[in-house]
Amino acid sequence: MTADPAQPGDLLHLGFWMLTSGGHVGSWRHPATQLDRLMTIDHYIETARLAARGKFDMVFFEDTLAVRERNGGVLGEVAINSLDPLVQIAALAGATSDIGLAASFSTTYHSPRVLADKFATIDQLSGGRTGWNMVTSGAASGRNFGNGDHPEHAVRYSMAHETADAVRALWASGPRSPQVQPVLIQAGMSQWGLDFASTYGEAIFAAFRDIEGGRAFRTNLRTMATEKGRSPDAVKILPGFMPFIGSTSAEVADKRAFYRELIRPNMVRGILSERFNFDFMDYDLDQPFPLDDILDGLEDRPMITSDRGRFVKEIQPGDTIATYAERMASKVSGHLTCEGGPEEIADFMQAWLQGGACDGFIMQALQIPVELELFVDQVVPVLQKRGLHRRDYAGSTLRGHLGLEAPR
Amino acid sequence: MILGLRLDGLGDGAVLAEQAAFDFVLLGDPTSGVEGPVGADPLSVAAFLMTTTNRIGLVACIADDWAPFNVARAVGSFDLLSGGRCGWMPLSTGDAARSEEHLDVVLKLFDSWEDDALVFDKAAAVFADRTKVHRIRHSGAFFTVDGPLNAPRPPQGWPVLIQPLAAAGEFADIVLAGVDDLDRMSREQVPTAIRLAEITYDLGADTAERGAALAERMSLAYLEGRCDGFVLAPANAGADIPLLIDQVMPNLRARGLAALSYAEGDFRTRLGLARPANQFDGVVGP
Numbered sequence: 001m002t003a004d005p006a007q008p009g010d011l012l013h014l015g016f017w018m019l020t021s022g023g024h025v026g027s028w029r030h031p032a033t034q035l036d037r038l039m040t041i042d043h044y045i046e047t048a049r050l051a052a053r054g055k056f057d058m059v060f061f062e063d064t065l066a067v068r069e070r071n072g073g074v075l076g077e078v079a080i081n082s083l084d085p086l087v088q089i090a091a092l093a094g095a096t097s098d099i100g101l102a103a104s105f106s107t108t109y110h111s112p113r114v115l116a117d118k119f120a121t122i123d124q125l126s127g128g129r130t131g132w133n134m135v136t137s138g139a140a141s142g143r144n145f146g147n148g149d150h151p152e153h154a155v156r157y158s159m160a161h162e163t164a165d166a167v168r169a170l171w172a173s174g175p176r177s178p179q180v181q182p183v184l185i186q187a188g189m190s191q192w193g194l195d196f197a198s199t200y201g202e203a204i205f206a207a208f209r210d211i212e213g214g215r216a217f218r219t220n221l222r223t224m225a226t227e228k229g230r231s232p233d234a235v236k237i238l239p240g241f242m243p244f245i246g247s248t249s250a251e252v253a254d255k256r257a258f259y260r261e262l263i264r265p266n267m268v269r270g271i272l273s274e275r276f277n278f279d280f281m282d283y284d285l286d287q288p289f290p291l292d293d294i295l296d297g298l299e300d301r302p303m304i305t306s307d308r309g310r311f312v313k314e315i316q317p318g319d320t321i322a323t324y325a326e327r328m329a330s331k332v333s334g335h336l337t338c339e340g341g342p343e344e345i346a347d348f349m350q351a352w353l354q355g356g357a358c359d360g361f362i363m364q365a366l367q368i369p370v371e372l373e374l375f376v377d378q379v380v381p382v383l384q385k386r387g388l389h390r391r392d393y394a395g396s397t398l399r400g401h402l403g404l405e406a407p408r
Numbered sequence: 409m410i411l412g413l414r415l416d417g418l419g420d421g422a423v424l425a426e427q428a429a430f431d432f433v434l435l436g437d438p439t440s441g442v443e444g445p446v447g448a449d450p451l452s453v454a455a456f457l458m459t460t461t462n463r464i465g466l467v468a469c470i471a472d473d474w475a476p477f478n479v480a481r482a483v484g485s486f487d488l489l490s491g492g493r494c495g496w497m498p499l500s501t502g503d504a505a506r507s508e509e510h511l512d513v514v515l516k517l518f519d520s521w522e523d524d525a526l527v528f529d530k531a532a533a534v535f536a537d538r539t540k541v542h543r544i545r546h547s548g549a550f551f552t553v554d555g556p557l558n559a560p561r562p563p564q565g566w567p568v569l570i571q572p573l574a575a576a577g578e579f580a581d582i583v584l585a586g587v588d589d590l591d592r593m594s595r596e597q598v599p600t601a602i603r604l605a606e607i608t609y610d611l612g613a614d615t616a617e618r619g620a621a622l623a624e625r626m627s628l629a630y631l632e633g634r635c636d637g638f639v640l641a642p643a644n645a646g647a648d649i650p651l652l653i654d655q656v657m658p659n660l661r662a663r664g665l666a667a668l669s670y671a672e673g674d675f676r677t678r679l680g681l682a683r684p685a686n687q688f689d690g691v692v693g694p
Binding site (some may be wrong): 040074075085094118120144173378 | 446447482525530533539541551554555557560
């Protein structure tokens with residue numbers, strides 16, 4: 001099966017990932033970040049309007065159902081990204097007019113009735129602009145829902161199938177919005193995830209190492225969708241992406257150094273403590289990575305036992321805590337990154353689109369609003385000039401922006 | 409007097425209610441979230457009204473078959489994002505003991521972050537003081553919830569809590585009863601909460617006459633101290649809300665019983681309610 005490269009004239013589909021202060025873990029310490037506004041709706045309205053100025057298809061909210069923790073308490077060194085995403089998109093529906101409003105919400109911890117009701121309501125209020133990212137939720141959520149045993153992977157996906165069917169049936173029984181039903185979004189690249197995505201997913205939030213990996217995934221998923229009687233174009237693949245925009249290599253290097261400086265040693269210690277469920281707070285970052293200390297007594301920290309092999313693999317001979325942490329940070333949580341001036345960023349995006357490796361991106365900005373504004377003012381015009389991005393919205397539904405047909 | 413307006417569906421009428429300086433709108437009814445068609449979730453409608461109005465209090469009915477963690481996060485997020493305009497009215501979907509425990513868990517989760525837990529110290533790279541964020545470690549007959557909530561304490565401490573008279577407990581800020589139940593809502597029976605009576609009204613015919621009678625009935629009950637205000641429920645939202653505002657509100661204002669504009673402060677403050685203390689104040693560590 002050959003790859004299915006985008007036809008000339010195909011547009012990029014862009015989602016903007018709404019995190020409180022930005023995609024960089026140190027963004028909350030950025031001088032331009034106004035911390036007292038981070039939890040006010042005005043902050044999100046301004047960000048969504050900025051994304052709408054850049055003609056993004058949608059803004060996108062993640063969802064978590066537990067605090068991030070280290071050593072038995074909250075991870076106090078990082079910003080919160082966990083306000084209720086449906087309250088946020090409902091509020092944004094009243095303050096924006098064209099841009100799509102997508103939110104993650106758990107299939108494990110909400111009933112079909114609740115999910116159907118909330119999304120159907122916001123879809124009407126917004127004139128057909130909503131998308132639901134169907135997530136099954138992480139293991140840490142269980143203890144907030146009376147479930148010491150968070151359901152295992154296969155069970156969560158079987159619940160997700162049942163929930164998705166039930167939600168769609170409830171939607172079909174209710175009032176129709178201008179886009180008929182919310183767009184179904186899905187992330188997760190396991191075998192269960194792929195089966196779910198090819199059955200229900202209309203936009204797939206993915207993480208790829210390289211363009212070949214993207215192309216193989218996209219080809220496979222389009223084939224799987226076809227086998228299930230769907231059009232291959234009914235599934236849009238949107239990898240996560242965060243650009244480092246700088247006109248010269250010196251500017252990029254300065255920006256990298258600036259953001260690296262935003263991560264203080266206590267933040268590194270805190271995040272590593274969370275990752276390994278181990279207390280790093282008194283360790284010197286320049287000392288050798290304390291792998292033996294971590295593995296010692298691992299059986300008493302059941303949360304991470306299953307990750308043992310992965311953790312051990314990540315640590316390289318000669319690593320200090322600092323070199324390990326730096327290498328982890330540069331992976332930007334598995335999502336794509338590129339650097340350069342506006343033309344180079346556009347080249348990267350174009351290569352992925354026209355290489356058949358994606359249909360667009362879900363983009364993070366290092367900091368909100370500074371780096372989003374830079375993208376909107378400098379990169380978006382280049383994409384528009386190349387005919388890769390809309391100059392204005394052609395419609396006012398998310399389904400329309402994404403080029404998706406209404407469900408039958 | 410304190411005045412609320414009940415809205416149904418997608419909340420049409422909220423802008424008019426705000427122009428008329430109603431204290432709050434109340435979204436949803438006893439069937440919300442339990443039965444009835446999908447597509448009119450009161451909390452989502454109230455959240456939408458957060459940006460289409462500016463000052464008016466926004467109260468949503470929330471069925472308690474939604475897990476307490478979800479309820480606390482949604483209501484708390486709403487209060488944070490709106491700067492303290494949120495109220496909520498839990499609707500019981502099970503037995504009374506379960507509903508009571510559900511509310512207890514939600515209030516604990518609101519309190520799981522102390523008021524000054526967010527320190528925002530850029531220089532020291534400390535976003536939150538982890539010694540002021542607490543697990544609630546709730547384990548009861550119906551719910552087991554560890555916490556903490558993944559959102560800081562709402563600006564009102566606890567968003568304004570409305571309960572129906574039949575289910576009102578010690579934490580109710582507002583108790584709501586039918587207008588025919590005023591005799592069961594004396595100050596002896598409801599010692600501290602704000603007592604509101606709900607009146608369903610229809611001004612579709614004999615408008616002037618019915619409007620005057622409604623204003624008279626409201627002012628009499630209020631001046632006799634039988635309640636502290638009303639929730640007005642239009643029989644027909646499209647027609648009855650504008651008629652209420654044109655025909656009844658001027659009458660109440662002329663009697664000095666209805667406000668012309670909003671006072672300063674969040675919803676709780678404007679209702680004259682104290683901000684609840686945090687039950688975890690003084691607890692050290694998670």
